[in-house]
Structure formats: structure tokens, C-alpha cells
Amino acid sequence: MKRRDFLRAAAMTAVGAVAASCAQPTPIVLEKEVPVEKVVKETVVVEKEVAVEKVVKETVVVQKEVAVEKVVTATPVPEKFHEAPELAELVKAGKLPPVEDRVPVEPLVLEPPIEVGKYGGFWRQLHLGTTDAMQNYYKVDEFVGKFLPDGSIVPNVVKAWEFNSDVTQMTIYLRKGMKWSDGMPFTAADVMFWWNDVVMNDELTPSKPSWLRVAGELANVTKVDDYAFSITFPSPYGSVVEQMPIQAPWVPAHYMKQFHATYAVKADLDAKVTAAGFQDWKQLWGAKTARANHVGLPTVFGWNPTNTLDQQIQVWERNPYFWKVDTEGNQLPYMNEIRRFLLPDMEALLLKCIAGDADFESRRVEGVKNYPTAMANREKGNYRVVMEDNAGSNIGTMFFNFAHKDPVLKELFMNKDFRHAISLGIDRAEVNDIVQKGVCPISAATCAIGAAWYDPKNGTENPWIKYDVDAANKLLDGIGLDKKDGEGYRLRSDGKRLSLVNTVWSTDAALFPNVAFWEIVKPQLAKIGVEMVLDPTERELWVQRIHALDFDVAVYIMAMGHATQTPLQQKQFAPVSEAGQHWGPQWGLWYETAGKQGEEPPAEVKKMLEIYDEAVAEPDTAKRNALIKQAMDIHGEETYMVGLLNESPQARWMIVHNCIGNVGDRIYGSNSLAMHSCLMFKKC
Template identity: 30%
Template sequence: MLDAAVADGSLPPIEQRLPPEPLVVTPVSEVGSYGGTARAMRSSTEEFGDATSVVGIESLTRLNAEDGATIEPNLAQSWEWSNDDKTLTMTLRKGLKWSDGEPFTTADIAFWWDDVINNAELTPTMPGDWMSAGEPMTVTVVDEQTFKLDFKAPNRLIELLIARDGYQGQIFLPAHFLKPFHPKYADPAKLAEMAKAAGYATWAELFAQKALSDDVFGVANFDSPVIRAFKPASTNGSHLILERNPFYFKVDTEGNQLPYIDKVDVDLVQNPEVYTLKASSGEADLALENTTITQMPVFIDNAEKGGYRVLEYSAGFTNIANMMLNQTVADPDKRALFQDIRFRKALEIAINRDEINELVFFGLGTPMQNSILPIGGRCWDEAVSKTNTQFDPDGAKALLDEIGMKLDGDWRTLPNGKPFKFTLTYWPGEGGDAKRKIVELTQTYFRNIGLNFDVREVERSLYFEFTTSNQHDMGLWHADSATDPLWVTGPKIIPRTQRHGAFATLWATWFETHGEKGEEPPQDMKDAMAAWEKAKATGTPEALVEGCKAVVKANADGAWTIGTVGAFPQPLIVSNAMRNIPEQGMASWDWGYMARYHPEQFYLAQ
């Protein structure tokens, strides 16, 4: 693909595109061959979907493919801590280039910090990840390759956060590309005109769109350079095309520049049934995010005809359908009810998890509340994982009677006698058929104890519009960020962020804005957040275990989230042409799904 561009002079030769010491990737099975277009699917226009498993995620450092925990060099080739664990010094690989050929240096980290994170119009609230002891870190550039992060207090766990989430948009941005859209570097009047011409009210809105090029959600920006293996090139609405980055910094063991694959064609498939149909018809080279064990017979029966193989990975989820009753819902009657732990416990014990396990997961999952995997690991507490998981509809009815929710015809009223109905809002993606089946079963369970329970299925972006604006009774998301040790980088069983705090949106807002907005949470949530903060700051194995157990127990005792079934097998559909895929592995967003396994070395046999 790149030879013609080199021949006509529009692209430099390979020796000028690679850094002096490229990162060497050992192929899973064999050195691959160049060429081909990998086919993938996504269920939302907001994300890459299965394409993330082909495109990969490029953080400053990365996590080892085998154990998922050991931190390894990537864009940064070395790093070290000061003796007091307050200063992290990192050194970038020399000679890195953006996809447009411009140098990638510490200037791109300084720009992100000085001009984006510390600009109130672009970042109204300082992200908590970059704070310690209540104060923001400082970033100091030493030279083009070396920079320092200084914290007020020890912050050892930032090293793990950088390995997981230290990608484009999160800790660096292409300064050379974005400066013309920033008033510090461009004429404010001309910038305002530029924003208006592009349909934006302010320069900040224009800048945000130009900067949206990260490894997770940067799907619609065809202008910004990237550091990862592939860059968005074009779209016709339903298909997004990504092309290989000619300046990518990795090579295989024979010195061949990666990636091997030329292009990625990402098909927008929002219906889980259509996703299954396309996957089982062989219309994708890799399908994972919306495959479910429920469809395993279909996948196996069609494998030969569809030209693919079915691998069985372990799902790194404690629940694929994690239900969250919004304790800060706007309606005062509902809020009083939802904050009554007896109501939340009634919902928990009304669910038949054994039946869900049999009907949805063929008995291969584990009924549980939200916990930290692996089962039996250092963070695991069997008793806590089973809190209120027993199926006891009579007990649930008794709790509702105790609250004063009397039956009026088919449905129970509020304690004050008013009619009561509540609605679950959810997006079926990333779990597809399994999520829908669990929701359908749950609706039956809740109605069987006299609750008028409705379901609203929406698109991904609309789901977050509802939940972040506190316009939902109950939300549902998959319980990721639930593996050891990655749970500490972004646990979703405490109201850490507005985006993933659907069980208490206004309390989550209070935490995220450091008390400036939202509503002050109760003490048990403050204590859980403090336990997480302590685990982050200390970073020792003992502190991590203490923190994860405290957070999991607080969530279970408070019935903040309602778990169903987790730790189930996850089918991975791989075309016969797609090679260098590990035969076994862990499927979880904690590692960006297959991004964990060096997708730049995947190739299509011609």
C-alpha cells in the first residue's frame, strides 16, 4: 500500500519513517504478510466497536499481553520514581512521529496539560486522576524526550493509569495541529470567525471537535494526526474506513514495519440480531463486543460455511447487565423510595439469577453481585459476591409491604398511595443479545412482585444524555473496570464520575466536580471513595487489596448496583484469513478487548 507513495515521492522511505529504536513486537504465531482490508463492526457512531480490537490503543506505556498487569515500554521507553514516590520521570522513545510525519515530543504533553487541561473553557473541572492531596499535579518538560509529573502526595498508581489510559487525548495531543485552533496561538477574532463558519458558537467547541481523535472515541475526525496504527480516512455514514499509519513506530522480529493490514472497514450495525447474523455469515474478520454465549450454537453451526473459527475467551465482566437505580432521581417521591435500602434489596432478591445463568449463559456463568475478578483472587470475597443474590420473591414482596407499597389492581402504589411506575433506560450494545434477554427476564421478575416496570432501549449517546442529566429512573451498563489490578484506575461501582454514576447521578457530579456541583453524598459513599483514593495513593499490594475489598463490600451492603451473572465465556469470531490471534485470552474493555494482544501484528493471509 505504501510502496507507490514512496515511489512517487509523497512519502519518505521506511528508514526515515521509523524511530532509531522502534518497538519490536513478537508475532503470536509467525511473521505476517502485508495487505488486505480487515472487516469489523461497531454498534454506535461514538466508538470504534470491534475495530478497537484491530486498531489497538497506544498509551505511553502498555500492559503485558499475557498477564494484563505488568507495565511495559511503548511510546515511553523508560520511567522512574523519586524516592518519595511523588515524582514520576518518563522518557519518550526517540524519533517518534505523528501520522502526518511531524515529530511526537514532550511538547505534545505540555500542550495537553498547559493549554487544554489548565484552560477553564476547555476543561471546567480538573480531572481527579491528575490530582493528589486535593491539588493538581505539575508537568515539567526536561527536554524533547523527558518530562516529569510531580504530585503533592505519593501517587504510585498513576503509573498503572498511564499504562491503561495514557493515550491520545488523555495525556498528550498533537500540538502542531491544534495550536491554530487555540486563542493562545491564533488571533481570537479570526478564530471566532472560523468557529462560526464551521457551525460552532465558540472557539472551544471548534477546538474540542478538532481534538477528538483519541484511541477510543476519535471516530469522526479525519483531520487530526494520530499516533496509533490506523487513522480514520473516510466514511459514507454506515461504513468507516481506517488506513494504516505510515509512521507507526513498531516493527516485527524481522524488522518489518507494522501494522501488516492496509485498511479497516468498520460497518455500523446497531441491531444486536443483525450483528449476530453478519458475524455468523462470515461478514467480519473479527467479532467480539456483541457476541454472546447464547449464540454459540449459531456461530458453531455456521463456522464452516462462513469461513471463520470460534474461539472461547473468558469475559472480564462481573456482570454484562449491571442495573443501577438512580438514588438522586428528580421526582421526590421516587427519590425517597429509591433511597430506601429495603426497596433496593427487594429488587435484588426478586431476580432469579440461576434462571438467568441457565437461559442466557447455558449455566456457564456465575451468579454474583459486582465484585473484582478473578474469582478466588486476592480481591475476591465469596460471601460479599453472594449478597442478596438468593431468589426470594416472597421476601421481596414482604419488604415492599413493609415499605407501605400496597397493591392497587395489578400494581403497587407508592407509600403515599400515588400510582407508581419506573423505567429502565439502557443501550443493548456491548453485550447485545445477552443484555436484552436479561432485561426481559428482569422485567418479568419485577412485575411478578407487583411493580409496574417498563423498559426503554436507546442508542448509546442518548443513554448517556439521559443518565448524565439525571433524567432516568434506572440505568444499565456492563460491569467492566472490574479486574485486578485495573479496577483501581476507574472503578464503576462507586459514583466516581457522572458518566458512570447512573446509580446516583447528582452524588457522582459532586465527587467529579470536587463539591462544586451536584449534591453531597451520604457518608457510606464518601467512605468508599476515600478507600479508593487511599488505594490509589499508596499503591502497595496490601493497600490495593484493602481498597478493593472495602469498595466491593460498600457497594454490596448499600445495594448501589444490582448484579446478575458474571465470569462467563465470551465467543470470539475470527475469519480463517485473520492470523496471529491468540487461541485463548481475556475479553474485557479493561484492556480494550483485543488491543491487549498487539493487534498491529494481526494479518490477513492472502
């Protein structure tokens, strides 16, 4: 029998085990919890030639464990595969293997959101150049796992995963027969190359990935066989599954070894470095792994670039070895190409969208400010405005430089009364009305409203977001800032004016109008005697300055957990690394180096770090959420960050051209569902 005649089933058991098959948007992983009377260590899938409706499963009894078996129903692989006409012609000409040999033994079967699509057409995208890195993340990238609309996380690129009994080891199973976009096998060798030669190479990765650290210690990755690898953690890591929708632990070893000092002939590598205009092989490596800008880099994406991002039109062609099919066996994607148009600025991007020159666009155009314009031009531009159920960032959030070199400012920033006074001195309603048309919830810095970790006392009902000038003045007087200069500004303990330079993130102004927010806050703070000088700064320089500690206070978009990114994914609620968050980089450095570097944090921040460690280890979702709530409580009281507003539902939306099919009336976390390969061109 041929492989397509069999039902592929997955059934994996362990404490906190996760196993999945894969169709969407309705979850096809049907789970029910069954108490296990006899005690098992694991359930082993025995693949045999059986009728499609039958699943053969063998249970191995090895030792007593308290466990709950999860019964998982798998989606059958279609009996026959189909391909785009252009690919069929290449097969006919002998330039490409048959589609049956290009898709994996167990491809990911997607149920299209609305209908089985037709091949053809191209997807028009808009971008702002090489700095627009997130465009790839939102529209092309594929990761280990993905979110389903119910918030659960299931395998995506990989076939399945499972944990051992104490949640210290995760075994990940790859798809047999899966290939890179150049037709070479995608196996555990590519994972081990990533681990041994990229992650563990201190020249390429001086700071190890935070998602592979537990309580400050690094995990270890080992090969099980050609299609499986294990990650062993130094202590229980039940929450690692939350990292899967944003991780890609593999590198095409067969291709990238030519750019790696361990494998390449030195003279050849030196010549490549010189020819590319770089100083060393590490810079060359960085350029060659830039997946959106390196023509020829094998990927697992639905499309691959044929030219570079600096071209007026960057063309991405279909990956003939893509590992997803629809329920009728059509190899995805439906669209032949992506055509990415380079534009000078966000205003030009919006104008192209409302003129009907974009197909599926949210990046750089969404936001409350642009929402009325987008709605008003729907008929003219022949598009729909589709809402995203993914709002949740705190916009306009300000934080302090807790490692400031100025001892006077550092002492003030570490004083909770000072932070509370700043927060009480802000009239958020005025900011909301003027800039956001009054549609945003006024909130302290916390997770998304309504999320599993949300408590109103930390958000919309936080006592420190009430506008109260008298209370703010009283707090400032009480900490010794009771003297003022001739212009009414308070004097520091050294006699200097209390003046704060605010380094404001100015990128993505349509979605995050931070500068506009703080232009309004500036005179409000003057009323309580605090001078603020705004310093609008673009993304790259902003990040450099924050981590060089070259700022007083700074404004950013603070996301501590929302629809498709959990708090443990985002790692913003606790400073667990220097680079991974911005509000406490030196505390993060202290944590990740076990106190050898950085600055020791105060007791309440240490408590958050302890909570983080507990939550990371906890396999039970409800218990994990309860722990994170405790950290949110600390933020609610301590005000380490001064929140302004939570995103309005009107902030997150997409322009969808009427000629684009398989897009519903609402979109849930479009980037994380990885459904872009189901987009199709239709008559309109």
C-alpha cells in the same frame, strides 16, 4: 556506529518504580527483586557505545532509603530495519525518508504472537457509523501503556516511566526520534500543548480528567526535556500506573494550533467555524480531534483514515512513521489497509461475519445469544471462533436514583431494606435460563469472578441474590409498605402506587440483553407488590437522562474490575466523579468538588471514598487490592446496585477469518495488548 548497533537498556529504580522494554506476548521484561544494601535514590542509565550484550549502568548514591532494586533486561533493537514494498517505492521516488529515519531510535519491539509476518492485504472491519466510537478503541488506538498477558502493565507509546521515592511524581520518557503520522516530531511539546491549552483550558475541558486528580486535587504536568515530562501529584499516587493503558496525554500541537483560539488568527478561525457549520471554535475543535473521523489529523496509530465514517467503506492507510517493529526489524503494521464497512444494524453485522465477510471481529456480535450461530457457521464462513479471556462485567445491573426529586422514592432508595427486598424478589435463575441458556454465573454486582478483588460473599454467594419472596415481602412490610391497591401493588406513604420506571440501556443487545432480562424480572417484582415500567433507551439519551437525574431506576452493564481494566481504572466501585460513573453522580460531584456541589453521600459511601483515596496512593499492589476488597465488601452488604448475572465465558469471543494470521487459540484483552499491528493476511 549507527544507533541500530547498540543495545538500548532501561533500568529505573524507586519505590514502586516501573520500567520496561517491550516484546510480546511472552513478557520480555525480566525482573528480579534484589535487596539494596547501600541506599540509593535512583539508578541512572548511562548510554554508551558498547557491545550488544553489555549493559552499562551507573548508580548514584545520594541518601538512605529503604528500597528494592528491580533489575530489568531490555530487548535489543534489530540491527536492520525493513519496510512494506509500497513504502520502499515511495522512498525510491524521493517521496518518503528511509525507514531508518522514520522509526524512533528506540522503537517498540514486538514479538509476533505466532510468526514473523508478511506485508500486504487489508483488514476488513464492520461498524455501525459515527456512534460506534468504541470500534476505534478496540482496534486502532494506542495508549501510554498496555497490559501483558500476566496482567502486568508496561510502556507502549512511551519508552519508560519512573516514580520518585514518595510516589508523588511520575516521570515519563518518550521515544527519541518518534514521529507523528505526518512525519513531524513527537515530543514533550505535544504533551505540554495538551496540558496547557486543552486540559487547563476551561472552555475545552471544564471537568478535568479524573485520573489526574488525587483526593480531589489536580496534578501538575511539567516538561523535563524534549523527550520527557513529569506529572507531580498533590499526594502519593502509587496506583497511577493502572491508568496508563487507557490514557493518551498528547495532541499534535503543530497541526491543532490552527483550530485553537489562543494560537489561530481570529478571522481565519471564525471562517473555519462558519465553513464547517459550527457555532463556535470549541465545536470545531471537537470535530477536528475526532480521531476516527477527521482526515488529516496526525496520529500515532498504525493506520489513519482517508475518508469519513459515514462512507460505505472507510479506508485507513498504513502509517509510514509507525514506531513499532517486529523482532526481525520489519516496521509494523503488516497489513496495508483497514477497510471499515458501514452496516445498518447489529443483525446485518452478524450476517456479514458468519458469511465470512469480516476478518477479526467481536464488537457488536459477541454474546451468549449469538455464540451458537457463530459456532454453527464456521466452515461455511471460513473462520474460527476464538475465546477472549476478558469476561467480567455484571450484565443487567440495576441501580437507583439516590438523588431523586421525589422525596418518597428517594427515601425508599436510601433504605437498605428496600434495596435488599428488590434483590430478593428477583428469580435470577429464570432470567439466566431463558435469556442466557443457563450459562451465566448468578451474581451480585461486583468485580469479575476470580479477580484479585473478588470474594464469593460479594458475588455468587451473596445472601441478597437468593430468590426469596417471603423474605422480600417481610422487608417491604417492615418499612411501611404494607398497604396495597386493588391490583396488589404496594402503596407509598403518600397513597400513590409504588411504580418504578426503569430506564434500560438497550444498546449492544446481543452482548448485553438488558431489556430481555428485565422483561422477565418485571412480573417477578409484581409478586412482591412493586410495579415496574420498562423504558428501553439507546446509549446517548440514556447517559443524558441519568446525569440529568431524569429516572427512577436504571439498568446498565456494571464493570467493577476484570482482566484488562482494574477497579481503579474503571472508577465504578466508588463515586469519585459526576461523569465517570452512573450509580451515584451527585455523590461523585460532591467528592470531586470537595463538598461544594452535589449531595453529601451516606456514611458507607464516604467509607468507600476514603478507601479509594487510600488505594490511589498505595504503591504496593497487594495492599491496594486488599483495600479495594473492602470496598467490594461494602457493595456486597449495601446493595447500592442490584446485580443479576456475571458474564459467561461464552459471552466474549471473536470471529477470526482463516486468512488472518498471528491470532492464537485464545485472546487476552485484545484491545489492551495493542497487538493489532501484527495481524497479517495469509493464504487459506
